[in-house]
Structures are given as C-alpha cells and as structure tokens.
Amino acid sequence: MQRTFLPLEPHGLDCHPKKRHKSTSDQGSGSTTNTTFPGGKLISDHISLVSHHQMAVLLEEHDKQPLPHCDEVFPWLHGYSGSKEPPRGYRWTAVIRSQPLSHGMIENSGLLKSSLDPHEFLMAWDHRKHSLESVIQDVAKSVTLSDDELKLLIHACKKYKLFPFLVTDADAQGKYGAGAAKNRVCSSTPTSQPNQSSGWKQPGMFRRFDLQVAKFIEMSHTCVVYCLNETQHWTSCHCQELAMLVYVARKCVDPLGDFKIGILNTKKIDPNWWGTRPMKVEALQKEKVTQLASDFDVASFNNWDRDLFYRERLEISKMSSASCVSSEYSTWCGNSTDFEIFRLTSRLSAHDSAQNNGHIVTGHQNLNTVVRLPNLATSNQRTVDTQLFNFPHPSKEWKFFVHCTESSALPELSKISKLLKHVQSEFSIDHTVISFPNSGSLGLGNLNLDSIKVILNTCYLIYCVGKLTSFGSLIYCSDGYTEASFLLVAYSIFVWDLPLDQVLFKLHKDAQRPFFLFPVDLQVLGHLQILLRELSPKRINTTTSCLEIDPDLFSKMFFIKYQDNYNLAQLKGPLPSKVLPHLYLGSLEHAQSPNLLQELDITNIVSVGETMPWLSTAISRQKTLKASQINYSQTVQRSNVSVTMSSSEITRIEAKSSKIDNYGSSIVEANGFRVLHITDVDDNGEDRLLAQLDEALSFIDECYKRDEKVLVHCMVGVSRSATVCIAECMRRLDCDILRAYLYVRVRRLNIIIQPNLMFVYELCKWQEAQGKRRTVDWHIVCRAISELNRMYF
Known part of the structure; x- marks a missing residue:
C-alpha cells in the first residue's frame, strides 16, 4: 500500500483533520438540552x-x-x-x-x-x-x-x-x-x-x-x-x-x-x-511571528496517547529535512516545512538570526527524529522549536524554489527560457517559485519533444542558478520525497553525468537523501538519461539560453534499451528502506537481488518466514547451524556475490512445507552473505514471532557490533520483517512500541507497514519482558495505528 503525506506547515501545527484545537467557545457546549432528574442523586x-x-x-x-x-x-x-x-x-x-x-x-x-x-x-x-x-x-x-x-x-x-x-x-x-x-x-x-x-x-x-x-x-x-x-x-x-x-x-x-x-x-x-492538561484558548497563540510551536502544540506532543498523525508529520519533516544533494551547485532537496521555516526565518533581524545559528541543522542526520525527545517544556520556546523542527541554513541563500505537487503541470518552456536568460545575463535571480509535476505522473505515452525540453531545461536552470549566481536552489514537496523524487533524480543524472542506477546509489549513500521512485519513473528516467547525460555540463561547456534536443537523438532514445543491472524496475521504491545506519527493511525481491545488496554494503540478511531460491540451493549443499550454535566472534571470509536472479525467477517456498531444516531458525553462509533463516512464520494472524525475536535481535546486534549492515525481509516488508525492525528500534533507541512503530513507519517511505494484531501484541509483551514500564496502553497503541491507517484504507 502506497501513501502520500500532507505538508507540515509551521503555522499549521493545529491543522489536524479532526480540528483538535477547536475552542468550546467556538462551538457552544456541543450538546443538546440537559435532562434534569429529581432527587439530587443518581437514578x-x-x-x-x-x-x-x-x-x-x-x-x-x-x-x-x-x-x-x-x-x-x-x-x-x-x-x-x-x-x-x-x-x-x-x-x-x-x-x-x-x-x-x-x-x-x-x-x-x-x-x-x-x-x-x-x-x-x-x-x-x-x-x-x-x-x-x-x-x-x-x-x-x-x-x-x-x-x-x-x-x-x-x-x-x-x-x-x-x-x-x-x-x-x-x-x-x-x-x-x-x-x-x-x-x-x-x-x-x-x-x-x-x-x-x-x-x-x-x-x-x-x-x-x-x-x-x-x-x-x-x-x-x-x-x-x-x-x-x-x-x-x-x-x-x-x-x-x-x-x-x-x-x-x-x-x-x-x-x-x-x-x-x-x-x-x-x-x-x-x-x-x-x-x-486543561488549557485556555490563549495557549494557541504565539508570541512572535517566527514562533513555530504554541504551548498547546507542546502539550499535544507530550501526550503520546493521542494524535499520532501530528507526530507522524513532525517525524516526516525531521526525517526528510533539507539536505544538500549538490554542494558544487548549491542544490538542496527538502520538504514543505523546510520551505516555510526558511521563508519565515529569512525575515529575522540580524540579531535574531545570529541567536538562531546555535540551533541550525545543515543537512541530514542519521537519527534525525522526534521519537527520542523527552517531554518538552515551554519555558524556552526557541529551544522547543529547534527540538521539533530542523532549521535549514544553506551555505548559499536559497532564491530558486521548485515545488513538486500532484496538481501541477509542467511549467511553460517560455517561462523557463526567460528565467535562464535573466540568470545568465544578470548573474542573479529574484525570489522565484515554480511548480513541477509529481513523481509517477509522467509516463512514456505522454512525453513529447516539448515536454522533454521542459524537463531538461528545468534541470539546466537549477544548475545555472548554482553555477552563475551567489544563490542556491531548493527542490521540495510535502513530505520531502514522494512528489519530488523524479525531478531530483533527473537533475542528478544531468549534473553528475552518471547512469540512473549509480545516481540512486549516490543519492542514498553519499547525500543520504530519502527518495521513492514509482515504476513509471524508472521507465521514463531509463530512457531520458540518454539525453540528460548527452547534454550534461560535465560534457558540454555552454551558456546557451535554452538547451536544444537533437531530433535524431530524441527519436533514438525510445528504442535504446537501458541496462538494468540491479533489477530496479521490478523493485518497489526501488531500494530497501534504511531504518537505522545498520538496519534495512525490505522485501523478498530485495533479498533476491544480491548485486543491489552488495552495492549498499549489506552483507547480512534476516529472512522472516520466506526463503530466497538461491538460499535453498546453498542450504542443500551445506550443513546449517542453529542460531545458538554460531560463534559470532569468528571472522567470516565472504566470497564475491555470484548469484543473480530476476524477480520472474523468484518462487515462494512456504516455510511450513519446506524440508530445509527442523530448527525453526538457522544461520547459513552463502554467496557472500550471512543469513539468519527463520521458518514457520506466516502473516496469518496465528503464527507468532516472540519465540524467535531474541534470536533475530541477537543476530542483528552482532552485525551492529561488527559495523556491518543487515537487511530484514519477509515477502513484502510490511508485517513480519517490520515487526523485527520495530523491536530493534525499541532496543536501539530505548523507546516504547508506539514511538518505534512511528519511527519505522516513516522510514518505510511510501510503503505502509502493517504488522498484524498478534505481532503488535507480542511486541508489547516483549517490551514487558525487558522490564520496561508500559507508557501507552495496548488499546491506545491500536487506536493510534487505526487512526494513522484510516486515510489509506
């Protein structure tokens, strides 16, 4: 199930769909005439x-x-x-x-x-x-x-x-x-x-x-x-x-x-x-125009019993906050909150700006989260704002903004051309915002020469702003990745002169930028990369007012089949989701793509209830060991990855009918990977994970201590494997189940995690077994999950 998010406006923290801030004075008592019963007692x-x-x-x-x-x-x-x-x-x-x-x-x-x-x-x-x-x-x-x-x-x-x-x-x-x-x-x-x-x-x-x-x-x-x-x-x-x-x-x-x-x-x-606590309507007011969170916002954040939708938007704004994707050309990518905060703080006086610099966030941080925040106090509002939000502070002031939205069409080529001429002649640009279509909306069928010119020259304009002026650019959308990923990747191919797959890895590993490409995006970019690279500034040194496309090359690009060395077109996302620096969450198809995992430096796999076909072959050739029999302290020499299979070759092997082993879980080393293989766990509401959860976490912990990365997967990466990742976050972040659930949910990007009731209940029992005090009741956890998912189902 894919999802999209609403922008989190700094002055709109109270814009919950249920109007959580509504004053009773605005609605009256909200009740009918009271019934009075005689006798002054309960009836x-x-x-x-x-x-x-x-x-x-x-x-x-x-x-x-x-x-x-x-x-x-x-x-x-x-x-x-x-x-x-x-x-x-x-x-x-x-x-x-x-x-x-x-x-x-x-x-x-x-x-x-x-x-x-x-x-x-x-x-x-x-x-x-x-x-x-x-x-x-x-x-x-x-x-x-x-x-x-x-x-x-x-x-x-x-x-x-x-x-x-x-x-x-x-x-x-x-x-x-x-x-x-x-x-x-x-x-x-x-x-x-x-x-x-x-x-x-x-x-x-x-x-x-x-x-x-x-x-x-x-x-x-x-x-x-x-x-x-x-x-x-x-x-x-x-x-x-x-x-x-x-x-x-x-x-x-x-x-x-x-x-x-x-x-x-x-x-x-x-x-x-x-x-x-009871709060008067005055608690909604903000003392300064630059104040982001009201006293009521702070009180709402502190109450994790309710309104997880509010905290989800805060977490998304943290996770996808503006990061620099091209320092050479001062190009950043971020979310709507970054745009609003930058617009707001750019009006600060020099004195206030200097004070704020002590709380500036300049780019992506691995654990950029509100999940670990303790209860906030309103005594220092500036500190509260900087805890709840990231304050972008680019090295070159943003003046050019590209807002990617679902409702936008491609900008007019004449407008892009006019802006290019201004930048190239004046070496400057005024505060400018243009709109661009969202990812997933441009298919091969509706691309023509004119529309491709617009895409190409939009990338060229962003490049020229960073190259020729003293200002920078921000590509942004509501959640920081869903709508903006297509343009971000197209621009990166253009300025880096790299093939599509290498651009994705560089954005993920070097820029640490979250993105989500739909299959149609990969299809379009696979062909479009030919033009983008041909006219890249890495190849052509030009200051033409508008890049032109050779008609022959335009015709040929649709007939040239691009190389997909990592099976990206068959993957959702297309990369597995980075939950923690050492922890990835993905699908069986991700696990079945060894070249992809190797490129991401993932050398360990936890397979929860599913079996990769290449692993079946490896198991049949060697003895398997129980997880408890493995000596983690020994160094394992890994061979080069030698097995590649397309997703069409993937066949699901039901754990309960498999004769691979009789242990329920085993550790296998094959094809350069150490695999913890957990069997007999289906996502059916009956099978349980609690008995094997400690084994999975012990395996992940050893990967963490060796500074190695591990992929946890099931079939789709939303229930069984998500449950294991939630438990790992509960332990690693020292937080309760609701906060860990939110943390993992946001980082799964456009895939909705859906652990079933049994798994969530087992996580609550596991938290209890660790001696952790229950901070949120079981039924409140369920209510929060239900509220978050209501808008998608």
Whole structure:
C-alpha cells in the first residue's frame, strides 16, 4: 500500500483533520438540552460515583496489571464478539470522557491518560435508517431497565448519535451495522445473520485495530466516565447519560460479566493522571511571528496517547529535512516545512538570526527524529522549536524554489527560457517559485519533444542558478520525497553525468537523501538519461539560453534499451528502506537481488518466514547451524556475490512445507552473505514471532557490533520483517512500541507497514519482558495505528 503525506506547515501545527484545537467557545457546549432528574442523586443502581481516592486505586491497579498471555486473548481479539465470552479477571480500568471542557477552553485539552471518546467504541446511529425507539425496545427485551433508565438511555443515544452497542457486538452489527440490510425507520428487523467471532480468519480480521478499543471496554473491570466540568452529575452534565449508554452496550455483549460503571466525582486530578492538561484558548497563540510551536502544540506532543498523525508529520519533516544533494551547485532537496521555516526565518533581524545559528541543522542526520525527545517544556520556546523542527541554513541563500505537487503541470518552456536568460545575463535571480509535476505522473505515452525540453531545461536552470549566481536552489514537496523524487533524480543524472542506477546509489549513500521512485519513473528516467547525460555540463561547456534536443537523438532514445543491472524496475521504491545506519527493511525481491545488496554494503540478511531460491540451493549443499550454535566472534571470509536472479525467477517456498531444516531458525553462509533463516512464520494472524525475536535481535546486534549492515525481509516488508525492525528500534533507541512503530513507519517511505494484531501484541509483551514500564496502553497503541491507517484504507 502506497501513501502520500500532507505538508507540515509551521503555522499549521493545529491543522489536524479532526480540528483538535477547536475552542468550546467556538462551538457552544456541543450538546443538546440537559435532562434534569429529581432527587439530587443518581437514578440507576448500575452506576456509582467514584471518589478521588477510589480513582487513584483503580489507576494504580490498572498500571500494575500485566498484559495477558497471547493464548488467553487470541483469537478472541481478532473478531466480533458473540458466542465466545471475553477473557475474565483483569483489573483494567477504562476512562471515558463525556464532554469537552467549558467555554473558553481548548476542546482537546483536559484529557486524562488513555481516555476514550464514546464514538471510538460505540456504533453510530443514523436516524434516517433506523428507528431509535424500535431499537431500544429490542434492547429492553434482553437488558432489564427501569423507566427512568430507559429515558436516560434514549436521551444519551440522541445526544451522542450512538446506538447502545459496542462496535464489536456481532449481533448488533448484523442488525444495524454497515453491512446489514438497509432497514428503514419503520423497522429494525434484521435480514442477515450476524458475523460471529468464529469468522475471524476472514481476510483482514487479524488487522482490525479499529475494534480494539471496544474489545478493551469488554475486558475492563471498571469503566469510569468523567467530564471535569461538574461534580453534581445529575444536574448539568452528560456523565450519567453516557454511563448508562456504556452499561447497556457492555451488558448486551457480555450479559454475565462482572463489571462496574462509575462517574468520577471530583475535580481533584493528580498530576500523573493527565494526558493533556486543561488549557485556555490563549495557549494557541504565539508570541512572535517566527514562533513555530504554541504551548498547546507542546502539550499535544507530550501526550503520546493521542494524535499520532501530528507526530507522524513532525517525524516526516525531521526525517526528510533539507539536505544538500549538490554542494558544487548549491542544490538542496527538502520538504514543505523546510520551505516555510526558511521563508519565515529569512525575515529575522540580524540579531535574531545570529541567536538562531546555535540551533541550525545543515543537512541530514542519521537519527534525525522526534521519537527520542523527552517531554518538552515551554519555558524556552526557541529551544522547543529547534527540538521539533530542523532549521535549514544553506551555505548559499536559497532564491530558486521548485515545488513538486500532484496538481501541477509542467511549467511553460517560455517561462523557463526567460528565467535562464535573466540568470545568465544578470548573474542573479529574484525570489522565484515554480511548480513541477509529481513523481509517477509522467509516463512514456505522454512525453513529447516539448515536454522533454521542459524537463531538461528545468534541470539546466537549477544548475545555472548554482553555477552563475551567489544563490542556491531548493527542490521540495510535502513530505520531502514522494512528489519530488523524479525531478531530483533527473537533475542528478544531468549534473553528475552518471547512469540512473549509480545516481540512486549516490543519492542514498553519499547525500543520504530519502527518495521513492514509482515504476513509471524508472521507465521514463531509463530512457531520458540518454539525453540528460548527452547534454550534461560535465560534457558540454555552454551558456546557451535554452538547451536544444537533437531530433535524431530524441527519436533514438525510445528504442535504446537501458541496462538494468540491479533489477530496479521490478523493485518497489526501488531500494530497501534504511531504518537505522545498520538496519534495512525490505522485501523478498530485495533479498533476491544480491548485486543491489552488495552495492549498499549489506552483507547480512534476516529472512522472516520466506526463503530466497538461491538460499535453498546453498542450504542443500551445506550443513546449517542453529542460531545458538554460531560463534559470532569468528571472522567470516565472504566470497564475491555470484548469484543473480530476476524477480520472474523468484518462487515462494512456504516455510511450513519446506524440508530445509527442523530448527525453526538457522544461520547459513552463502554467496557472500550471512543469513539468519527463520521458518514457520506466516502473516496469518496465528503464527507468532516472540519465540524467535531474541534470536533475530541477537543476530542483528552482532552485525551492529561488527559495523556491518543487515537487511530484514519477509515477502513484502510490511508485517513480519517490520515487526523485527520495530523491536530493534525499541532496543536501539530505548523507546516504547508506539514511538518505534512511528519511527519505522516513516522510514518505510511510501510503503505502509502493517504488522498484524498478534505481532503488535507480542511486541508489547516483549517490551514487558525487558522490564520496561508500559507508557501507552495496548488499546491506545491500536487506536493510534487505526487512526494513522484510516486515510489509506
């Protein structure tokens, strides 16, 4: 699954799709008229009030509770809930917010740790499709409620636009879910049978991260509703209504369960309970026009429970921050954040600029990340800004900018020619921004002589700016690589006079520049490189106002087959993803390209559940050893790579049917590579990695100590191998699973990593086994993953 990203504007840190910064004063209370119940007490015996002391005890119990063993919760976590009861006996506490803060406060502040919104686990009610009264009548047949409780329940459903059913309720999904018959307002009679939990093996069910919050509600011993606005929960808030809604939803799916529903009845909140403290709308303001992060931005960053989308954009801006790809011609490549920050800081006074120089980032850094940042303090805003963002400081001021976007067409040749004449005559350039099409949008079919002239002369213009003026250029796009990679590679071929494959390796190894080329880009550049190199300044010393293309050469370029010595056209990306200086994540096709790995200085491979065909041959010729039998301290003499196979020759060998070895994992040395071969692990939601994870990490650690690089791969490089890489990052970066997941996810570039539920759960158990304190709950990890992936699936 490929992905693209939105730009991270420095003044738009609050531009989350869910409007996370919205003030309650802007939206009113966001609620319907409150229902007042007489007597000044809770109307249901199923709901209790929770004091400050009781809440402290509940949260302490929750924090001390270890995760259940996999056998206890799987496959129950995979599917909808129906015939099988949830796991019992766990002292979990679910914390649920009933409503935002009062007027003048930021809506998404005042959040307790791991707090949930009812819309994350209850089924949505569409009044156009279902009669609420009819649904409640059906509920009343299975859940005994008094008249006042029914009244409260109906009011809650209308207020929240929710059904009193968990999204994991198989029976309710069968009757009222998206896949059910479109029942009209006059009827709630189902026409199809519900999807029972026995169907978890259906495609996609073992990646239902979106169901895990509701699953957690089912497992929780106590659910506590809070609002922080009131302590009189029968007069002016919605806590009582939501508590009743949660009670009925839980009762419908778990009628025999022993659980409690409470309402937090105190305004006293211990400091360690906060995820995001209550903040007034003034916290959104910035004291200076050059300030990048507001106090609320900092508070949001510190709360890793929520809004991983925000941190993902920060991480992307760090990972792909501007780096120099041609120091000779002062050409840089970066992202939209670099452009905005440079535009913003270029207006600083000389004094402020001198102060900022102490926090300048001049190019790519191997561990350029927000993942390792501790909680930030707002006492020194300049320090906060420089921790969250890179401040580009090129040796020559940028004046020429090429913005690559999906919506852009090729610039007019007349405009490019005019700019070239100005640069060549005046030896200068004004602040200029031009647009250029995104990578993957230019195919051989829509290329003609005029369009190729534009591409060629755009590269020539970037070169002339760096060669003839005292200024530099920035090629940029939203995420720093997706849209800009085609132009970046075309320009590099032009100025370096190198073939396509060598340019890719030089960008990766020397410039350390992330890029992602689509197959169509490789196809076009494979032919276009003939013209780009023929007219390269390395070959021709010219100052012509516009480069011309020889018609004969133009005709021949489409008939000349370029050499693809590394099978790049068959690879996604096309290089494996560099996660850490010693760690690469890729696919079986990458592992099956020894020449490519050798060029990247990769001499070690971890094969997770897959077998390269050349490895099968090597194994049949030599004895294999268990991972525990290898003496890592011995120096291994590696022979030259002698095996090359195209992807068309790759045949998948199922680990469970293979007779290669009986160990589950073995180490083989062949064709210049040391390979840890892990078998019997499929991405099916059932197979586990935890038992072999330590072996994989031990193998990677020895590679690290020998200062060698290692490729971890499975079939595609998104689940099994990604799980191993996440664990390595947890260890190497000393961070929890959520931060490591984000770190790996961003560096996989346009490939979405998708470890299944079992693997993610095992990573949480592995973190627990290392003696690391759980900083983010399991269901919150799942919620974050679900939110990140929602825009792509």
